[in-house]
Amino acid sequence: MSLLEVTDLRVSFNTADGVVHAVRGMSFSVDRGRTLGIVGESGSGKSVSTQTLMRLTPGARIGGRALFEGQDLLTMSDRRMRQVRGAEIAMIFQDPLSSLHPLYKVGRQIEEMIKAHDAGASKEQARKRAVEMLGLVGIPRPDRRVDDYPHQFSGGMRQRAMIAMALALNPKLIIADEPTTALDATVQAQILDLMRRLQREFDTALIMITHDLGVIADMADDVLVMYGGHPVEEAGRRDLYYRAHHPYTKGLLESVPSAAGTGDRLKAIAGQPPSLINLPSGCVFHPRCPFVHDRCRTEDPPLDAVGGAALSPGTAHRSACWLPHDITGLGEDADRARAAAAERGRAGGPGTGATKGGAA
Structure with missing residues (x-):
């Protein structure tokens, strides 16, 4: 059995204009140490599908099955889901500035996540782990930067901090939702190299959501x-x-x-994506x-x-x-x-x- 097996996932929302059929019959599986790339235009259902797996779509009508190590993520208790979310399945969001609390130091946020899943960890142990993870993802002088606020980090550094938080408890699966969209090309390449290296070290499964086929070519095993x-x-x-x-x-x-510079015009797809209503x-x-x-x-x-x-x-x-x-x-x-x-x-x-x- 695969680490994660999703079968016939369906997600819809009631709105004033009608029912939005956000995901219709999605099935896939991910094995440990492998990367699944999910690609498509905006509005194709990429992010909603994985947010649903993490139970982050309140009010949605959900069908199908999502077995994580034999347990259905869609029907497990809220208490068990809180144990899974962050510790066994971690998520890296597109905009780290909105994902990190602006009024708390970066290190404190990592420490709180560690202590939430490891009640036996002392404050000193959690801080030591936070410094270790910030150093692991390439943030210079982590013993000092651990006490900085999110606004004191650059965009690339904030994304590295999010990756450090995601990996702090050695999760079995990471869901990365457009993790490099807001970054320039050089920083994007550094973040992707970092994720590949850490995935090999921790043997973590990865779901990479993106509209960038270049990222898929670099990262994915299956698409x-x-x-x-x-x-x-x-x-x-x-x-x-x-x-x-x-x-x-x-x-x-x-x-x-x-990148060859042939001078050929791009071949755009005619028309617009369909209304999901x-x-x-x-x-x-x-x-x-x-x-x-x-x-x-x-x-x-x-x-x-x-x-x-x-x-x-x-x-x-x-x-x-x-x-x-x-x-x-x-x-x-x-x-x-x-x-x-x-x-x-x-x-x-x-x-x-x-x-x-x-x-x-």
């Missing part, structure tokens, strides 16, 4: 692509980058600026898909296996798309194959769906 609250493709990192199947994944990859019928991506055909407008495709030899051994490659599942890649040949399959679908011809085994 889950979200769109409209629903997973549309999951694969090992190499399969996703070299053999992407879903047109949305293809669009994300082609919209990344190239009024979702389109059929495949939720069909209003923006260049390969749409009639079946896409009426039937919601399941997440089925993609055929072909895997580039990431041991990791399944699945896609929620009615295009034949032997069409992968980003080149012109793959585009022509997608266009031909879509044309056959519009004409009502064969070869527009996937069989149970995943091959067209």
Whole structure:
């Protein structure tokens, strides 16, 4: 059994405008020492899904199952959840300035977290651990900086302090929600290097939430692509980058600026993300898909296996798309194959769906 197994997670909220279907049928697993990247546009359900696992979405209607070492996070008692949150599963948020209390010293906040989960720890022991963790994440003179307030730290230093707090009790799983979005490129690279090093040292599982495919390329072992609250493709990192199947994944990859300086224009995905209150019928991506055909407008495709030899051994490659599942890649040949399959679908011809085994 994996460290964390999430099955058919569903999250919705009642609002004055209607029901927001934030997450619809999300399933994934994470093993110890591995990194799962969750990627997608803003509003795709990435953050809500993991906040729900931590029971940080009050008022939400929640369904599905999330087994952490055999215990369901969604149904366990509040008392047990407080024991898990912070000690066994830690979370690093996007903005450390809003996550750290501005009126308390950074060291004190780490100390209080340690003492909340370890009643036997003295104040001196907690302070010693806080200094040790600040030094571990690369903050200079940690014995002095432990008494500084959050506003006295730079953005990168505050994020390091959040990582120190997350790792203080050696959690088994860390959820990092856009941890480098507000940082410049140099500091971002330093934070990612730090997280990789600490993950190896502590053998911690990591869920990395981001819209930055460059971060995913650096960090992830497996990748889950979200769109409209629903997973549309999951694969090992190499399969996703070299053999992407879903047109949305293809669009994300082609919209990344190239460091080669070729001068080519970026290929933006046409249209806007869907309203999570009024979702389109059929495949939720069909209003923006260049390969749409009639079946896409009426039937919601399941997440089925993609055929072909895997580039990431041991990791399944699945896609929620009615295009034949032997069409992968980003080149012109793959585009022509997608266009031909879509044309056959519009004409009502064969070869527009996937069989149970995943091959067209």
